[in-house]
Amino acid sequence: MITTVTLNASIDKAYHMEHEIVGGTVMRVARVANSAGGKGLNVARVARLCGSDVQATGLVGGFNGQYLEALAEADGIRSRFGHIAGETRSCVNILDPMFSSTEFLEPGPTVGVDEFEAYLAEFPSIIAGSDVVTLSGSLPAGVGKDSYQKLVRLALGEGKRVILDSSGEELRLGLEASPTMIKPNQDEIEALLGAMATAQDNVVTQARSLREDGVEQVVISLGKDGALLACEEGCFRAIPPKVKVANTVGCGDSMVAAFAVAFERAMAPREALAYAIAVASAAAMSPNTGEYDPADRDAIMSHVEVRAVG
Structure with a gap:
């Protein structure tokens, strides 16, 4: 089983508009789609679509939290969330013919220290039946920047493989716990290491340096140009064929889900990539x-090119 962690979950509301947005006026929405949101929930949906048994966890609260759990259940995703006093946030994505996508992301509730400590205490039992644990997305207010570090250590201590998909200080501190895999993009790797990651040689060097710090597998997402994987077997670059792109939102989450499934199925690194x-x-x-x-x-998949690099 795969458990996905979303600490700053949300109700994602997609407003589909038939007309261009005009500021300062009343706009009527043609269609609304609500979903259990947050990067970890995206990972859960894709992992389930890949055929894996999935459980979602994290922190939710209030009526929105209850609604989120119901939406996850409607998607066929079992959940075991920790509950907080604050109201789970909503995030709105307005889709219209002129601007395509405009997002309004609420900050979310503040989590009390005692609430997070209670969740940490329960976390080992939550993930007990899992082979892989993924940690994704932003942290809510009130929890420390080392929160992912704590969760990584707990999951590794229970013998789980752990994928950390974060950025900034949360990622830097999370690395100190040596997760099984990280998946930064080029911007995030540059911010983390303070060096340019434009040339392939630079990317390979940076991925290898992170492996030396104790991360078993380092994946660097290259967008439409694929991804690079540094692991014990070497460094590999995967180049996808050109596809007709409809929506790139959540593609990184889809990649995390696929790697989690690959871990669960014991795929070799090149096959997993x-x-x-x-x-x-x-x-x-x-x-x-x-x-x-x-x-x-x-x-x-039959057209993905995987080559050794570096």
Whole structure:
């Protein structure tokens, strides 16, 4: 089983507009789609679509928290969230013909120290039946920047493989706990290491330096150009075929989900990399975040080029 962690979950509301947005006026929404949101929930939906048994966890509160749990259940995702006093946030994405996508992201509730400590105490039992744990997204107010570090250590202590998908100080501190895998993009790796990551040689060097710090597998996302994986077997670059892109939101989450599935199925690193690129590319072809057509994934995978680099 795969457990996905979303500490700053949200109700994601997609407003589909038939007309261009005009400021200072009343705009009527043509269609609304609500979903259990946050990067970890995106990971959960894609991992389930890949055929894995999935559990979602994290922190939720209030009526929105209850609604989020119901939405996750409607998607076929089992959940075991920690509950807080604050109200789970909502995030609105306005989709209209002129601007395409405009997002309004609420900051979310403040989590009390005692609330997070209670969740940490329960965390080992939450993940007991899991093989892989993923940690994704922003941290809510009130918890320390070392919160992912604490969760990584707890999960590793329970014998789980851990994928950390974060950035900034949360990622830097999380690295000190030596997660099994991290998945920064080029901007995040540059911010983390303070060096440019434009040339392939630079990216390879930086990925290897992170492995030396104790991370078993380092994946650097390169967007439409694929991804690079540094692992014990060497460094590999996967290049996807060109696809018709409909929506790139959540493609990184789709990649995390695919790597979690690959860990669960004990895929070799090169096979796992090709699989993750195929899933992420198929997700980019779908207009809906956290979804893809398995037929697209299978067609893409046969055309993914994986080569040794560095």
